Amino acid sequence: MQPFDYLNTTYGLIWTISCIPIGCLLAFFGVWLLNRIPAKWLCDYNETPDEELLSGKRFSYVSTGIPTAIAMTVCLVLCRLQFNKGFDIYFLLLSLIIFIALLIAAADIKYQIIPDQFTIAIGVLSAAVSVYDLVRGFDILHGAWWSPLAGAGIGAAVMILIDLIGMLVYHRDGMGFGDVKLFLAVGVLTGFPGTIYAFIISILTATVFFVIIIIVSRIIGSKTDTETEAAAAAETDKEGNAPAEAEEKDPGNNTDEKEGSPVQENDGEDDENSEPDENEVGFGSYLAFGPYIAIAVCAYIALFDLIGYLTGLYLSLFN
Secondary structure, eight states, rough: OHHHHHHHHHHHOOOOOOOOHHHHHHHHHHHHHHHHSSSGGGGTTTTOOOHHHHHHSSOOOOOOOOHHHHHHHHHHHHHHHHHHHOOHHHHHHHHHHHHHHHHHHOOOOHHHHOOHHHHHHHHHHHHHHHHHHHHTTSSSSOOTTTTTHHOOOOHHHHHHHHHHHHHHHHHHHSSSSHHHHHHHHHHHHHHHHHHHHHHHHHHHHHHHHHHHHHHHHHHHHHHHHHHHHHHHHHHHHSSSSSSSOOOOTTTTOOTTTTTTOOOOOSSSSSHHHHOOOSSSSTTTTBBBOHHHHHHHHHHHTTTOOOOOOOHHHHHHTTT
């Protein structure tokens, strides 16, 4: 049944409205679950959990629960409108995948870890909905039996390729293996060519995020520089002379006047040989790509009909 036709029925209207409280409840249950799962689930292999993980107060119902509730509600409503009456199995399984994907996004954003248990759950659910789709002959998600296998293979291969490129450029892992496993699981659901669409969505989402981060960082940096200059000017006016740091020095004198010892010049060797900060984004650091994969699978499910329509419209240009 078409989305608008479904909304015009009492049954459809009630079901669609019910997705709002269901989405909110699932989101806050997800925060509770993330605070209750074993601490080792949120650690790398052989890593000892810290006090925060052991305390059980890892995620806030405000900072994590509210955004998750909004995303969960929107995705559930759109999913129900597309997989409505007669396709309840699809809706149930896809809703669970959305729920787990949002938990993965929250975990990877804060701890840069994708729990294997969540990845396995998405893989099992993806396999279940794919088998159901093929056995029932609906061919909604997959047009052939090899589609889930191709999707899983392409998803994992693309992530491995990106990781290899990161190792060649930065000489370290550019992407965690958890991302590889997650995209493999997602590929079972999206199939071929759906995995390609999911990958494009994840790349676009990551690009938009980093552009926003760069813009915000520059705005904050510019504001900080302005405040520093204003404070220095105010102190100069107050004392009647420039601060000690601003005093001119003889460019030819490399001796510290107070101590009488020569000032060591930086020849640049230390900067070249020093290890880059692992927390510095964009300098060979680990890219937490899991949230963008999670967003991609949620968007792929929520906008499934729209993606299919746009794809068909694009392909029609070549006919």
